[in-house]
Amino acid sequence: MEQIRIDFYGNSVFINFNRHEFEGWNTGNLRGFAGVYLICDEEDQVIYVGMSKNLGRRIYDHFSGKTNTNKFHNDMKYILTFTEDDIYKREALEKVLINQFRPKGNGFLQQKGRNHGHSEDTIIMLKHLLDLGVYSNDTIASFIGLSKYFVSNVKKGKSYAFVEVPEGYKLDEYPEKDKGVYKNKSSLEHAYKLYHVSGHTYKSASEKAGLKESYFRTFMTSKKRKNYIDLRKEFEQKYGKRNKHLKGQV
Template structure:
C-alpha cells in the first residue's frame, strides 16, 4: 500500500518551514482507496515568493486547522504505507519536523518518484514534476497546489509501476528512513552554523582543511554536503570533524575569497576547482573592411579576452542579447555565417554593416560601448556590495584594470578618499579567475553600485 503525498510549505530557513497545505492519496497499486486534503495554518509567516507560486496566502489559512489537529488523521492514512512523493526527501523531512515539534517520532518507508523516473524514464531534459509529467503526456491541473501535484504524482507513479517490468527497481528504491539521514555528529556541526553568506572551511580530525566552499546560506550548504550521495559528499561525510566559516555578506566577496583560499590551501577535495573556472571568452578583431568583429571562442590564455564565460551556452546567450541591445550585426558577431547580408538585415534590425552599408565608424561606436561596459581594462573603480552587517558595505578595488583586493567600510568618505580606501583594502592576487568572477558577477547584477575613482 502506498501513501502518495504532496506538501506546500511557507518557505524560509531550513527546518523552520511550516506546512500550508497537504494532500495524501492512499493507493493500492491499482486505484486510490482513500484521500486526505487540507489547508493548514502554519502559525508562521509565508514567504512572498511562495505566495506568488502557490497562491496560498495568510488570510486563506487564518481559520484553517493547525497541524496538531490533523496529525492523527495523517498518521492513520499513512499507517502501514510506503510514503511516495516527488522529491520524497523534502516531503518526508517536513512531516518528520512537524511531528517532532509535537514530540512524536514519525517513521515511514519512502519512495522518491524523481529517483525512480531517472531509472525508468531516462534521458529527460528535466525531472521537475511539471516538466516531467508534460513530457510523458500526463495532464496536470492546480500546479503548485498539494492536491494537483499529488494527483499528478499518482498518475506518474502508476506509469512507473507499469515500466518496472522486472518489479525490482521500485522494490530496491524503498528507504526505511529519510534517504540520507544525518549522523549525530553532523547534526551537531550544522546546529553551530549560521544561515549567512560567506566562505566555509571543512576540517578533518587533525585540523587540516579538506574542502573550501562559498554559499549564500552556509548552514543549508553544509547540510547538502552531509546528505549528498556523490563521491565528494561521501568523502566529506567520512572525514569531517569541524566546519569553520568567515562571513562576507556579499556573494562576490565570498567568490573571490573562495578562489584565493583554494589556491592558497589546495584542499584535497577541491581539485576540480583548481582548474580555471571558465571555458569560453569574448574576443574582438578588426576585419579587412575596418569593422570591429566580436567572437565567442574557447578561452585561450595567450590572448586577452574582453570578458569570459563559464561555458559556451553562457557566451552564446550574452552575444545574442548584445546583438539586440546594441543593434549589432549577426554576421560580425559570428552568429550568422554568410557571405552576404545577415538575417537581421533582411528584417530591418541590422543597419547593414554586414554588406558595408553602415559606415564602420558608426557601427564600431556601438561595439566600443559594449566592450567598454563589459571590460574593466584600464579602469579605476570600486564595486560596492553588501557587508557583513546592516550598516556595513564591502568594497572591491580595481586599479588600472587590475583587481587589488577588498575590504569593508561603514562610512562613504572611506571609499571616496583613495588614501583611506587603500588603507581598508586587504590585498589579494589578480589572475584570470578573479577577472572572470568579477566580470560574471557584474553581468548578473546590473544594479550593483560601481564608483569610478581618480587615481
C-alpha cells in the first residue's frame, strides 16, 4: 500500500493506494471493483491515470497491450489502485490526479484512432472557445479540426486538464455563432414580444411563432447558455420586461 498526497480543490489529503506489480499479477483480484488507477514506470513516474467500473478487466487490457497506452507498454512497472463505487467521486479524483501528475499518457497518445498529440496552442484555442460558452462542441471541433469526442473530453477535464488559457487571450478569427438560436432569431423575437408585450403564455406564444414550446421555454429561462442570454437582453432592450398584470391573459 502506498500513500499519496493529493491537492484536492485547495486542500491536501492523503489517499492510500494499493500497489500491484505488472509481473506475475493476477488481475482477477480486482474484477468487479470500480475505482481509479495510476500506471507507473520503474522511476516511479505516473505515465497514465484512468478510472473504470471494473478495475481488473481494464487493467488486464493495459497489461495485454490492448488499450490506448500500448505505446508505453514497455515502460509500465506497476499500478496503483483506489476503489470507489461513486462515479462522481471517481471522475473528480481522476481529474485531480491528471491535473497533479500531468501524465504523458493522458495528453500525448493515440486514442481510438484519434490523435491526441496536439500542441499547447491548439488546446489553449480549444479551451478559450469552450470558456466563451457560445459554441457547441460540434462547432468548435469543426472550426479547429478536432473530433467531437476529444472536445468533450477536454471540456470535462479528462484531457489536458493542466493547460490554462492566458489572461487576455484572443483569436484573430472566430467561428460563426451556432446557427440554432440565431437561425430562429425572428421567430424567437416574435414569441418574446407576444409573451412580454401581449401577455401570451409560453404555449400560445410559441405556437403563434411556429416554435416548440419546450424550445421557447428553454430559451426564456436558461441561465447557462450565453447565446440565449445575449439574445434575451437584445429583445429586452427593444420590448422591455413582461408586466405582471399580463400574466396568463392569453
